[in-house]
Amino acid sequence: MNFRKKLKLYVITDRRLKDEIKSTKQALEGGATSIQLRIKNAPTKEMIEIGKEIRKLTSEYDALYFVDDRLDIALATNADGVQLGPEDMPIPTAKEIAPNLIIGASVYSLEEALKAEKEGADYLGAGAVFPTPTKLDVRVIGIDGLKKILESIKIPVVAIGGINHENVKEVLKTGVDGVAIISAIIGAENVRKATEDMRKIIEEVIK
Amino acid sequence: MNFRKKLKLYVITDRRLKDEIKSTKQALEGGATSIQLRIKNAPTKEMIEIGKEIRKLTSEYDALYFVDDRLDIALATNADGVQLGPEDMPIPTAKEIAPNLIIGASVYSLEEALKAEKEGADYLGAGAVFPTPTKLDVRVIGIDGLKKILESIKIPVVAIGGINHENVKEVLKTGVDGVAIISAIIGAENVRKATEDMRKIIEEVIK
Numbered sequence: 502m503n504f505r506k507k508l509k510l511y512v513i514t515d516r517r518l519k520d521e522i523k524s525t526k527q528a529l530e531g532g533a534t535s536i537q538l539r540i541k542n543a544p545t546k547e548m549i550e551i552g553k554e555i556r557k558l559t560s561e562y563d564a565l566y567f568v569d570d571r572l573d574i575a576l577a578t579n580a581d582g583v584q585l586g587p588e589d590m591p592i593p594t595a596k597e598i599a600p601n602l603i604i605g606a607s608v609y610s611l612e613e614a615l616k617a618e619k620e621g622a623d624y625l626g627a628g629a630v631f632p633t634p635t636k637l638d639v640r641v642i643g644i645d646g647l648k649k650i651l652e653s654i655k656i657p658v659v660a661i662g663g664i665n666h667e668n669v670k671e672v673l674k675t676g677v678d679g680v681a682i683i684s685a686i687i688g689a690e691n692v693r694k695a696t697e698d699m700r701k702i703i704e705e706v707i708k
Numbered sequence: 709m710n711f712r713k714k715l716k717l718y719v720i721t722d723r724r725l726k727d728e729i730k731s732t733k734q735a736l737e738g739g740a741t742s743i744q745l746r747i748k749n750a751p752t753k754e755m756i757e758i759g760k761e762i763r764k765l766t767s768e769y770d771a772l773y774f775v776d777d778r779l780d781i782a783l784a785t786n787a788d789g790v791q792l793g794p795e796d797m798p799i800p801t802a803k804e805i806a807p808n809l810i811i812g813a814s815v816y817s818l819e820e821a822l823k824a825e826k827e828g829a830d831y832l833g834a835g836a837v838f839p840t841p842t843k844l845d846v847r848v849i850g851i852d853g854l855k856k857i858l859e860s861i862k863i864p865v866v867a868i869g870g871i872n873h874e875n876v877k878e879v880l881k882t883g884v885d886g887v888a889i890i891s892a893i894i895g896a897e898n899v900r901k902a903t904e905d906m907r908k909i910i911e912e913v914i915k
């Protein structure tokens with residue numbers, strides 16, 4: 502599977518919902534193609550220990566492993582890439598420090614999307630497509646906002662924000678390369694099953 | 709001034725007491741020889757912006773600039789080094805990722821001091837010498853604990869924890885290379901004057 506295809510089912514950890522390592526394992530068993538480690542306010546040492554486990558698991562399943570925000574954790578755990586939002590390290594700085602990391606940019610408008618592509622991001626996480634319970638303060642761009650970004654951007658785009666089993670088809674039909682999911686997978690009673698079901702829908706739409 | 713001498717008056721920022729950039733400027737005017745940027749739970753972008761200002765200021769004053777915990781911030785702001793405690797990135801990992809950074813290790817016992825030296829730390833921040841209002845949960849090793857560390861360690865040692873203008877002579881007489889100070893300088897009404905006074909006492913004892 503090439504880089505673009507490995508973005509199709511992109512699962513983001515959330516310790517408020519479930520333990521990172523257990524849920525990563527179950528999501529990979531269910532067919533997740535990328536895992537993003539996202540932790541706020543934990544000690545660096547703990548993040549590295551968890552990141553190393555996720556690195557092992559994602560390698561076993563031939564999935565990509567990204568780290569949210571923290572370039573130090575990405576480097577220390579041999580991640581494939583780092584996900585940078587508007588409040589994180591500037592993309593040019595990250596590329597200079599870690600030229601071998603894949604840089605994903607979190608963007609919340611067409612303007613931010615164009616800027617990130619120009620700065621050299623390797624893919625975009627664009628949203629929020631729908632309102633989301635895990636990030637209450639986020640801007641919602643909707644399906645229309647997503648389409649506008651897709652028309653203007655050449656690098657791969659992963660849609661994010663409130664995507665679940667019911668609305669994912671509508672999102673996939675816009676032509677995105679993948680969907681990033683937190684609650685609908687990590688918050689599910691059966692993470693493996695929720696991932697499997699999501700993967701099936703994705704395979705039906707993205708041929 | 710060589711590396712060891714530049715550790716003699718090591719001032720650590722604390723935004724709960726004062727703005728990092730303003731207090732760094734005033735501490736440098738007063739004779740601080742090293743500045744450590746220590747921020748918890750701020751966005752990465754903000755830390756980098758502050759770190760870049762501190763880098764500029766410390767270069768102007770020929771002082772060293774360290775970053776607490778965050779290797780990514782240290783790399784992004786061209787710091788001289790990073791300060792790593794027991795809950796931060798392991799020293800061997802940091803040395804591998806950033807072989808050119810000076811690695812300071814925060815140690816709270818003789819055992820931790822010996823381990824850090826063995827792992828390749830370039831200097832130690834050893835304490836807490838006295839109980840401290842800025843870190844309530846910290847272990848206090850006292851003057852005796854500090855002396856035991858100094859007897860066993862070859863790399864430079866900076867004493868930390870509750871050091872102020874009244875007790876600093878007692879600390880300096882143990883033979884430490886420097887003192888790390890937060891409250892007695894950053895918490896002072898006049899940061900420049902508090903640093904100046906501290907520097908005078910240091911110069912009297914460390915010849």
Ligand code: NI
Nearest residue numbers: 569570586589
């Ligand atoms: Ni972020």
